[in-house]
Amino acid sequence: MTLKNTTDRWGGVSQFLHWLIMLLILILAVVGLSLDSLPKSPKYFWVYDLHKSTGLAVLALVVLRLGWRLYAGSPAPVAGTPTWQARIAGLTHWALYALILAIPLSGWLYDSASGLRPLKWFGLFTVPKLSAPNEGLRDLAHEAHEWLFWVLVALVAVHVAAAFYHHIFQRDDTLTRMLPRRRKASPTSR
Template identity: 65%
Template sequence: MSLKNTPDRWGSVSKSLHWLIALLILALGIVGLLMGELPKTPKYFWVYTAHKSIGITVLVLVVLRLAWRLYAGAPRPVPGTPGWQERVASATHWLLYVMMFAIPLSGWLYDSASGLRPFKLFGLLEMPKLVAPDEGAAQLSHALHEWGFWLLILVVLAHAGAALYHHIQQRDATLVRMLPQGWLDTPQKESA
């Protein structure tokens, strides 16, 4: 398997970043939904710091993923894919990138504007504040963070649904190209 993307498949770097970011976002979403219910114990603050640290990690990984995509390109569309589907897929991918930037940044902005003491990334590196404490900015960034998460969920469901549609209904290689080599490599219409 190639590290770099080929005309027909995503390379191992793209696949690894895709699935690692997806897994981290899933974990962040679960923790984010549950952490408001935690009692205010030392574990509560540990969970919040872990949530923030993993969010910043996702931001860094998304920067790396976007840089890699610009460097390595993307596979060409599966032959036979209608032009409108290619345009919708491209718009969806770019919207996912925007959301993967906006959600961690809005969380970091919320942390900064709320006036909390600076948090340390995984307890090691003190993260700088993006803005001075400001109640209005804190409320706005918190709303963007929360509603951005729900929008991301909708876009991810559409993205995954489209991949499954291509795999089950169209029987093409759209989904298989992003899976590890050998997964679901069943009778599909192969790309040329």
């Protein structure tokens, strides 16, 4: 597998980052939505901190992914894609990038403006606060964190539907070029 993107396929680095970020966001969503119903035991704060540290790791991975995207480019639209469809796909992809940057940033701002105890990233180092304690900003960042997440859910639903539409009905390479290539059977294998 090539690491860099080619004109017709996503390379290993883009594929790895796409699926890793998706998996981490799924875990963050499940944990984030359960936070309210957890008993307020010492474990509660541990789960809270794990959500925050993992969310910040996603922020770093998205920055890395964007840097790689700018350096390695992207494959051309699949042959036969009408220009309007390629434009909508491009817009959707940039909106997804904007959301997966804005969601962890709003979480970080929420944590900062709450004036909580210092956050240690996976217990390793103290994460700087983005602002002084501020009730108004805290509520705004909290609302943003929640609402941007639901916008992401809606956009990902469209994104996934489009990927399967291409795969099942258009029978093109849109989905498979974001997946590792299956090894071809050698002529001698039985």
